[in-house]
Amino acid sequence: xxxxIAAAVALAVAGAxxxxxxxxxxxxxxxxxxxxxxAVTVYKTGDIxxxxxxPKPLLTATKFGDPLILPGAGPFDIYAKPKxxxxxxxxxxxxxxxGRPHELKLGDLxxxxxxxxxxxxxxxxxxxxxxxxxxxxxxxxxxxxxxxxDYRVEMPVPEGFYAVWVVPANGARAQRVADRVxxxxxxxxxxxGE
Numbered sequence: 001x002x003x004x005i006a007a008a009v010a011l012a013v014a015g016a017x018x019x020x021x022x023x024x025x026x027x028x029x030x031x032x033x034x035x036x037x038x039a040v041t042v043y044k045t046g047d048i049x050x051x052x053x054x055p056k057p058l059l060t061a062t063k064f065g066d067p068l069i070l071p072g073a074g075p076f077d078i079y080a081k082p083k084x085x086x087x088x089x090x091x092x093x094x095x096x097x098x099g100r101p102h103e104l105k106l107g108d109l110x111x112x113x114x115x116x117x118x119x120x121x122x123x124x125x126x127x128x129x130x131x132x133x134x135x136x137x138x139x140x141x142x143x144x145x146x147x148x149x150d151y152r153v154e155m156p157v158p159e160g161f162y163a164v165w166v167v168p169a170n171g172a173r174a175q176r177v178a179d180r181v182x183x184x185x186x187x188x189x190x191x192x193g194e
Contacts, residue, residue, distance in 0.1 A: 024096040025067035026078075031107030033186065035154045036083045038062065040104075045075040045093050050143050054087075067101050080106060082156050085146050089158060110156040111183040115164055116192045117151040121177075122168035124150050129162050129181075137167050137174040151192075159185045 028040050041057040048054060058071050070076065074095040079087035090109045096102040115127045127148040128137050135141050145162060146155040164178040178191045 022098045024070040024073060024098055025101040026070055026094075026096060027067045027101050027103045028061060028064045029103060029105045029107075030064050031105070031110075031186075033107050033188075034082070034110055034112065034156050035085075037064075037080050037106060037156075038083050039081045039087075040064070040090075041079045041081070041087060042068075042070065043077045043079070045077050048077060048079075048089075070096055078104060080110070080156070082146075084149055084153070085155060086144060088146055088156060106156075107186055109158065109185055111159060111185050112154040112156050112188045113146070113162065113164060113181060113183060114154045114188060114190050115148070115151055115166070115177065116190060118192050121151075121166065121192070122170060122172065122175075125167045125169040127151065127153065127155070128165040128167060128174070129155055129157055130165060132161050132163050132180055134163060136176060137165055154188065157183055159183055164191050 026042070030037055040061045042059040043055070043057050059068060061068050075093040077089060078091040078094060080090045081087040090106060091104060094102065113129050127150070128144050129146040130142070130144055134143060146157050148155045160183060162181045162183060163176055164181055165174045166177050167174045181189055181191060183189050
């Protein structure tokens with residue numbers, strides 16, 4: 001009996017949170033071609049500063065399929081956090097018209113980088129994807145675009161050119177293993193492995 005009442009209350013609460021016709025809605029469409037996405041977060045455009053602590057997001061979603069109701073017109077910056085990775089910008093300066101859901105297809109916005117261990121490569125503590133001009137994980141001013149916990153971890157990033165670093169597990173300095181790796185949306189790039 002109590003279980004039926006709890007289920008009825010849960011359905012009533014879920015029904016109250018559904019989007020109305022005049023709401024600004026965002027629908028996140030995950031992709032099977034990408035690693036699992038743990039969360040999508042929405043920030044006011046300009047709130048995220050490189051190298052600074054992130055403010056509290058306006059909205060966080062961990063389940064996808066139903067439209068999310070956005071708090072206002074925007075513009076918004078939207079980040080996706082893969083399992084085991086760090087949040088990466090997938091859309092910026094997004095504005096949404098009331099009554100017209102904005103669809104965000106992650107497979108059309110991200111590609112992946114996967115690093116393979118070479119015969120002479122050290123064991124990795126982590127693998128880091130950075131901007132091509134980044135000084136590296138051991139240096140001041142370093143900003144990671146994406147991280148992986150080991151070799152052969154697919155790391156989703158936006159389309160662009162990147163440098164790839166391996167931080168050895170033995171405490172040695174990070175090694176730059178690739179320069180100007182080009183990532184295209186919907187594609188996977190493999191680095192190393194010879």
